[in-house]
Amino acid sequence: xxxxxxxxxHLRHAITLVRGTRGRRGHTVWLENCTEVLVAGxxxxxxxxxxxxxxxxxxAHHPRRHLVLQELIHGKYxxxxxxxxxxxxxxxxAALKGQFPHQVHYLPGNHELAQWTNRPVMKADENQxxxxxxxxxxxxxPTYGPQIYETYLELFxxxxxxxRTPNNVLITHSLPATRSLPLFDPxxxxxxxxxxxxxxxxxxxxxxxxxxxxxPDAAANFLRKMGCDWLVSxxxxxxxxxxxxxxxxxxxxxxxxxxxxxxxxxxxxxTHQDLVAGLRxx
Numbered sequence: 076x077x078x079x080x081x082x083x084x085h086l087r088h089a090i091t092l093v094r095g096t097r098g099r100r101g102h103t104v105w106l107e108n109c110t111e112v113l114v115a116g117x118x119x120x121x122x123x124x125x126x127x128x129x130x131x132x133x134x135a136h137h138p139r140r141h142l143v144l145q146e147l148i149h150g151k152y153x154x155x156x157x158x159x160x161x162x163x164x165x166x167x168x169a170a171l172k173g174q175f176p177h178q179v180h181y182l183p184g185n186h187e188l189a190q191w192t193n194r195p196v197m198k199a200d201e202n203q204x205x206x207x208x209x210x211x212x213x214x215x216x217p218t219y220g221p222q223i224y225e226t227y228l229e230l231f232x233x234x235x236x237x238x239r240t241p242n243n244v245l246i247t248h249s250l251p252a253t254r255s256l257p258l259f260d261p262x263x264x265x266x267x268x269x270x271x272x273x274x275x276x277x278x279x280x281x282x283x284x285x286x287x288x289x290x291p292d293a294a295a296n297f298l299r300k301m302g303c304d305w306l307v308s309x310x311x312x313x314x315x316x317x318x319x320x321x322x323x324x325x326x327x328x329x330x331x332x333x334x335x336x337x338x339x340x341x342x343x344x345x346t347h348q349d350l351v352a353g354l355r356x357x
Contacts, residue, residue, distance in 0.1 A: 079219030082166060086226045089169035092176045093233055101265035102280075103237045104180065110139040110342040114246055116316070116327035116335045117184060117309045120150020120161030124334045127357040131336070134175050141341075142175075143238060143246055144168060145309050146184030149196060149203040150330075158210030159203070165227055183234045184248040184310060185284040191231040192274050236283060237264050237301075240341040244350070245303035249310040250324075251282035253293050259283070261301055287311060289320035298323055305350055307337055316356040322347050325354060333357065 077085070098105035106112065113132045118124060125144070132142040147168060150161035171179050189196045189204060196203040211227065212220035238246040251259045255277060263269070263279045273280040286293075287310065294306055306324040313328035316335025320326060327335040333356035339345065 076163075076214060077166065079215045079223065082169075082215065083219065083223055083226060085166070085169040085173065086223065086230060089172045090226070090230050090233055092172050093181070093230065093235075095176075096180070096235070097177050099235065101267050102235050102269075103239065103264045104235045105239045106141055106241065106341065108139055108177065109141050109241060110340065111137065111338060112141045112143060112240055112244070112246070112341050113336055113338045114143040114307045114327060115145060116313070116329035117146035117248075118144060118150075118164055119146060119186075119330040120148065120152050120159065120164055121329055121334065122152075122163055122167070124329045124332075124357060125164055125167060127334070128329070128336060129171070131338070131355070131357065134178050138178070141178050141180065142171075143180045143182055145182035145248055146186055147181065148190060148207055149186040149198075153206075154210055154213045156209070156213050157206070158213035159206040160210055160214075161207065162211050162214065162227065165230070169230075180238055181230075181234050182238065182246065182248055182309075183231055183236065183284070187231040187234070188274065188281065188284050191228040236280060239303065242341050242343060242345055243302075243304040244307060244339065244341070244345065245298065245301050245305070246307045248284050249286045249308050250288065250293060250297045250306065251279075252286045252288040253290070253296070255282040255286065256293070256296055256300065259297075259300065284310075289318075289324065289326070291321040291323070294321045294323040305345060305347060307339075307350070317354045319351055319354075325350055327354070329357075
């Protein structure tokens with residue numbers, strides 16, 4: 076565990092780098108200098124999976140490969156007094172962003188949204204938001220813990236919610252349900268600041284991060300609205316590490332074992348079969 080004051084420096088630097096990522100427009104990033112993309116599934120505190128993904132990405136030897144990590148927080152690992160350890164993955168992201176500022180991206184999920192908007196997520200009768208905060212305080216103490224916690228929330232607020240590749244693959248945590256799609260406004264993803272209604276149930280950001288509709292029509296209509304061909308997402312638990320719910324989308328999940336990811340080229344046209352061929356497990 077790094078010294079608290081050092082961690083604060085890393086996190087604040089990561090926020091600056093996230094905001095300054097090449098190709099960023101509001102909360103969307105058009106990936107630049109990009110020939111390959113590795114997208115990991117929801118990590119939820121899985122540090123061992125993070126380490127394996129980092130090895131698979133091998134960014135130092137692939138300077139035009141991008142790594143996309145998603146939904147890092149709210150995991151099953153606990154400190155001795157019960158706090159959630161998943162903030163450690165956010166710390167690791169901050170360090171990695173400093174090392175590869177334009178190759179590494181953190182895609183937030185509904186859990187990050189719930190944490191920074193203070194809408195509790197309950198699982199097995201436990202408040203995941205409270206456990207996360209308790210873990211930060213347990214790790215960094217009463218003096219620095221609150222400062223680091225608030226800096227995490229600032230980071231969550233500024234993370235991009237959509238990534239676009241040069242060959243028209245869209246990467247998001249999820250997609251709006253069919254009933255929410257008529258009100259979904261892609262232009263809101265390109266704004267620097269969210270309106271409060273965007274974060275409410277039914278709002279564009281909330282529906283993007285919470286939706287679970289994986290029907291062929293939902294995927295096709297969402298992609299049409301976003302102007303993209305294919306979708307890589309997470310959010311849905313996948314016992315095999317990944318799933319192919321329709322002919323426009325793949326889903327990856329790293330919360331359990333096996334963990335799933337997809338590695339695909341970004342510098343040439345793709346078919347759905349090409350995208351499916353890039354699915355892997357760790």
